[in-house]
Structure formats: structure tokens, C-alpha cells
Amino acid sequence: MYLEVAQLHKQFKTRNSPIVALKDINLHIEEGEFVCAVGASGSGKSTLLRLIAGLETPTAGEVRVDGVRVTGPGADRGMVFQNYTLYPWMTVAKNVGFGLKLQGMSEKERRQRVSYYLDVVGLSQFSNALPKELSGGMKQRVAIARALASQPKILLMDEPFGALDVQTKETMQQFLLQVWERTRTSIFMITHDVEEAVFLSQRIYVLTSRPGTILREVVLDLPRQRDYHIKRQPKFQDYKEEIMGLLRGEAVEAMVAGG
Incomplete structure (x- = not known):
């Protein structure tokens, strides 16, 4: 197990009351895996990545890379913003x-x-x-x-293609898969783009809105070798709809809870 996140909790202090950004996060990434985390704005995706990168300190819980506890930034983790x-x-x-x-x-x-x-x-x-x-x-x-x-032992990616136009974004997604195949580097990427997550990854963690928790882990039964044609396949669309449904349901619950 290359990356292990155990009982991770992150709370930020504010003038009024503390804000819990992440709660009881448990996830893992094996050597050579490509894993994505998806969630709406406010789900703590970027905070999670910063904790793994060692740029933030957890309130509770821990992050380990190849069995070594993360206490700050290190060469074992590469970061792409x-x-x-x-x-x-x-x-x-x-x-x-x-x-x-x-x-x-x-x-x-x-x-x-x-x-x-x-x-x-x-x-x-x-x-x-x-x-x-x-x-x-x-x-x-x-x-x-x-x-x-x-x-690095693991490459961390924070919505790396979010600023690109649609055509360039699709080209970069295919390019990233080719780089992953060539280097066999473990990759953990966060994105709000469900189609992107399904296209790139082998597993997807779906995060709830604040506080961010793991709503579901989705294991994708898709070929390792992929190109844009796979997006038209029924199984691909089924995964996309499943995750979109989870996020829609979560959004509705958050709106109801917020009154």
C-alpha cells in the first residue's frame, strides 16, 4: 500500500465557530494505481490533497506514504496544481x-x-x-x-485541467493516461468533473459536502487502455450516472439541511 489515509480529520478555526472541512477520511492507493476523488465545491477535496502533500497539518488522523508518516512536504510526493x-x-x-x-x-x-x-x-x-x-x-x-x-512515489493532482478549454482538456486527459502507462507512477487526482474521473481512474472516492466524508468508493471495471471512444460505451455511462446521482442526492440533502 503506497498511500494510506486513516481517520483523517481537519478543522479550521474561525471567529465564530470552528469549521470541519474533513471528517473520518479513510482511503488508500496501491502502487501504480490511478485514483480520483470527486465532490462538489466545499467537499474538502483540495484540503485533502494539501494534507497528503504535507502542506497542511491534520487535526486528527494520519497520512502514510509507503509506511512512513507524512509530517510535511517531501520528494516522495509530487504536486501538480x-x-x-x-x-x-x-x-x-x-x-x-x-x-x-x-x-x-x-x-x-x-x-x-x-x-x-x-x-x-x-x-x-x-x-x-x-x-x-x-x-x-x-x-x-x-x-x-x-x-x-x-x-515521486505518488503524483498528486489538484484539478490540473480545470483551466483548459474542452478540446485541450480531452487531449491532456489522454496524454496523462499515456504518461501514467509509461512511468507507472501512482496518481491521486481530485476533480469536480465526473466524466474525467471515470475516464482516468481505476477507483473513485465520492466525497460528501462539508464536512467532507467518503460517501462511496466506486471500483471501475473498465479496460486499463482507454481512449475517447470508451466514453460512448454503456458501462462508462452507467458509472458516470451512478456517481452523478450520488452527487445530486448529496446536493439536495445539503440544501435541505441548510434550510
Whole structure:
């Protein structure tokens, strides 16, 4: 088991009363798995990812990566955000190699590692380009290459394609599956896009609205090798409708509870 989240609870202090963002979260990701978490706004998806990344501290419970408890950020977890977070003054190659330089890797080894991951994401010919010269999809490819360059045990993705247009988004989804197949990196991704989650992942955790809890774990019986044609298959549509139904029901309950 590469990632284990056990009895995770996160509460934020406010002037009035504490806000419980996550409650009793239990989930796991095995080596080489691609898992998504879906939920509406306010379900605590991003908070969950930040806790796993070590950017937030849990109120209770724990996160373990390969048996080691997470107490802060670490090279065993790579992170890709919705906004590309590239350094605009650095070339593509320098952006990808930035973390490796901080780790003290030699220039020769760094060049080799950067070259390999630029090839993985199909951007070798843009190694000397600046971010402003790239499209949105290409910028996100650079961000993915940078996260993978440190060879993390698990790649964490926070709605990485949310800022892209529909056509680019579909292209990037297919691209991500190809990268996953090539690198065999474990991936945990959060998204509000149910179709995206069904297309990409092997399992999906459906989160309730605040406080975020695991409403259901859905295991997808779909081929590992996928392209956009699979979205038309009845089984794919059934999974999509099942999860959409869960989220709709949850939304109605939240509205009734809110009066």
C-alpha cells in the first residue's frame, strides 16, 4: 500500500465557530494505481490533497506514504496544481530541473533527468522556450514533467485541467493516461468533473459536502487502455450516472439541511 489515509480529520478555526472541512477520511492507493476523488465545491477535496502533500497539518488522523508518516512536504510526493506555477523567467528545461537542483543533483545527472521527462511529455523541442511562449496545455505538461522529475512515489493532482478549454482538456486527459502507462507512477487526482474521473481512474472516492466524508468508493471495471471512444460505451455511462446521482442526492440533502 503506497498511500494510506486513516481517520483523517481537519478543522479550521474561525471567529465564530470552528469549521470541519474533513471528517473520518479513510482511503488508500496501491502502487501504480490511478485514483480520483470527486465532490462538489466545499467537499474538502483540495484540503485533502494539501494534507497528503504535507502542506497542511491534520487535526486528527494520519497520512502514510509507503509506511512512513507524512509530517510535511517531501520528494516522495509530487504536486501538480490547476494553475501551472511555472517560473516565467526560467526556460522549460530549467523549470523542470528546478527541484532537482535544490536537491543537490549534479548538473550532468540533472540534464539527463530533465531530458528524459521532457521526452515523456513530448516537449523536448521546447526545452529552451519560456512559459509565455507555450499554450495552456503545454504549460501543464511542463508542470507534470517537473513533478515527475523528482521520481515521486505518488503524483498528486489538484484539478490540473480545470483551466483548459474542452478540446485541450480531452487531449491532456489522454496524454496523462499515456504518461501514467509509461512511468507507472501512482496518481491521486481530485476533480469536480465526473466524466474525467471515470475516464482516468481505476477507483473513485465520492466525497460528501462539508464536512467532507467518503460517501462511496466506486471500483471501475473498465479496460486499463482507454481512449475517447470508451466514453460512448454503456458501462462508462452507467458509472458516470451512478456517481452523478450520488452527487445530486448529496446536493439536495445539503440544501435541505441548510434550510
